[in-house]
Amino acid sequence: MRSATPAPGSRIDCADPRTTDSQVHTSPSGVALAVDIGGTKFEVGLVAASGEVILRRRCATPANADGEQLLSALTQLVDEVLAAQAGLGVWAEVCGVGSGGPMSTAHDSVSPINIRGWRGFPLRRRLAEHTELPTVIDNDAKALALAEGWLGSAAGVRDYMAMVVSTGVGGGIVLDGRLLDGADGNAGHVGHICVVPDGRLCGCGAYGCLEAEASGTSIAAITGAPAAEASRVVVERTGLLIGRAVSSVANLLDLKLVVVAGSVALGFGAPFFAAAQAEIDARSRIEFAAGTRIVPASLGADGPLIGAAAVGFRSLGSLLSTP
Secondary structure, X not given: OOOOOOOOOOOOOOOOOOOOOOEOOOOOOOEEEEEEEOOOEEEEEEEEOOOOEEEEEEEEOOOOOOHHHHHXXXXXXXXXXXXXXXXXXXXXXXXXXXXXXXXXXXXXOEOOOOOOXXXXXXXXXXXXXXHOOOEEEEEHHHHHHHHHHHHOOOOOOOOEEEEEEOOOEEEEXXXXXXXXXXXXXXXOOHHHOEOOOOOOEOOOOOEOEHHHHHOHHHHHHHHOXXXXXXXXXXXXXXXXXXXXXXXHHHHHHOOOEEEEEOHHHHHHOHHHHHHHHHHHHHHOOOHHHOOOEEEEOOXXXXXXXXXXXXXXXXXXXXXXXXX
């Protein structure tokens, strides 16, 4: 389905989400169709160049669904959003997608650990065919890093990490104003740093990963209750483990700021952030890493869609370097 005329110079498919100059921040133009794919919800919206979320639609991520059933639920939301364009007087020129990983080289296919129905699923091509828009996909935490550097808690900062602590745990890293992609575009998977040697089995197949110990899914498995009902002890343990992973990344990459979003982290609030900061302070003792801060993301519920839009704008060369 497509409800708009393609933008000049656009094409149905779109190559690697990375541009030759993959810097972060400042002034995109136009409107993006933004798609956020999470373990518990799908969300689709229209996002303006200002970062305003013009329209959004969401649904629960179908449980125990196969790849085609998942795609059908997603494209239903996409169709609702595209159908509203004429009435709003706006037209998307690119489709940006934030999804859990890992992903294939050039992000042609996705295999979100928390969505078992998609293993090597060619999501980018299928969405490009469906929308007839240039379509790009990147990791949802990398998308968050773009969003927070553009309009949020990391605006104007050239070296930082953004994290999502929700159903899963992910990260996106910006160094010298540039989003790190890595050899296959999967840089930043902080959820798979080992924080508890010989700990719980992770969905990736390893033991003791941060995601296996501190995600919403793992908290529910450990305690028998949703993360929203976690005790103070669980909240502080989660913060400590996040801080442990953050200190390793900060020590390795010389970071001074970590921005955290996601329903678990933001829902746990101040006790979580205090526990994380205390662990960072205890483990980041080398001089250049001292003073690393962990702070809440500031874009709130709009962050995932703004991040997905930023993925699209970045592919058009519209996210430029920080000052």
